Amino acid sequence: MGVGVHLFSLRGIATPLQALAVVLAYVVILVLVQVMTSLSPANVRFMYPVFGLATIAMLTTSVRRLHHAGQTGRWALLTLIPYLGIGVGFIIAGLPQRRTHLNAHNLARFAGYLGIMLILIWSIWRVSYAPYWIPSESMKPTLLVGDYLVAGQAGAKDILRGDVIVIRAHGQSVIKRVIAMPSDRVALQNGQVLINGAPLLQLPIGRFDEVMAPQGPDATRPRCENGVVGDGAVCSKSRYREVWPNGTEYEILNIEMTNFGDTFAEVTVPADTVFVLGDNRDNSIDSRYDRAVLGLGFVPFGDVVGPAKRILFSSSGASLWTVWTWRWDRLFRAIR
DSSP: OOHHHHHTOSSSOOOHHHHHHHHHHHHHHHHHHHHHHHHOTTTGGGGHHHHHHHHHHHHHHHHHHHHHTTOOGGGGGGGGSTTHHHHHHHHHHTOOOOSSOOOOOHHHHHHHHHHHHHHHHHHHHHHHEEEEEOOSSTTTTTSOTTEEEEEEOOTTTTOOTTOEEEEEETTEEEEEEEEEOTTOEEEEETTEEEETTEEOEEEEEEEEEEEOSOBTTTTBOOOOTTOOOOTTSEEEEEEEEEEOTTSOEEEEEESOSSOGGGOEEEEEOOTTEEEEEOSBGGGOOSTTSOGGGTOOOSEEGGGEEEEEEEEEEEBSSSOTTOGGGBOGGGTTOBOO
């Protein structure tokens, strides 16, 4: 078996020096990922396959090192814990070897290789797609607090007016809807969007009602059109369908008619940028507000991660793991 193949094998043994070399290589790659995240966040996705292979190498080498030390390979799972796993890797590398080597059971080895395949698939998948969690209500009713979705990492390529996109801004990811493209003239008058002088049709379609309660891990509470209400009461907003001349349509919310952002003087979108809004128009910090005041302003193409594709699952509780708070009707729902 070649050295490269043996590196990713759960069979055989590994010496302390081999295990130490793998852990150090893993640390170097992890540092590179962190540096690239800061300097070139748009390209960090290309590091994920490398990081995935490094993770697999540390896992498999730790298993073989444990077997060389007469221990069960199950302890190698601790190397998968972020950051703490590095320390575990160094400890495993330093274990003394024994004359009698422990071999893994076939079932355990099968489970190990299955886990390796999942890590590899995830690493390759992350090159093209990125997971995103909705922490605020700025995109209601399209996206709810606690929705977990996947976004394509295609940048601004092929995005269209009306698309929901993930954006990098202020050191984090945010999600909004594209309203205007380069050279478009965009304005708002009393909450109605005008593109190149033509207003988008807004059709009233009733109310958006929800229970006033803490939402998501940040325990945020929704804003209501029907005034200040206590926990357990109904928080209500006006609901509209916004329709484009080409037939594109989606739902938006309105909380008040005199909000500061409801009227926005006409501007022309510069080249290589887009103008975005949140669907919850009176509760969204978006292109109506300059980045100097923590808004988004005109969003450069380089800050666009890509279009949001589909909701994977959704939780109304404070944690993803509280399965009893999952919104089962939102699983795998397409975003439009």
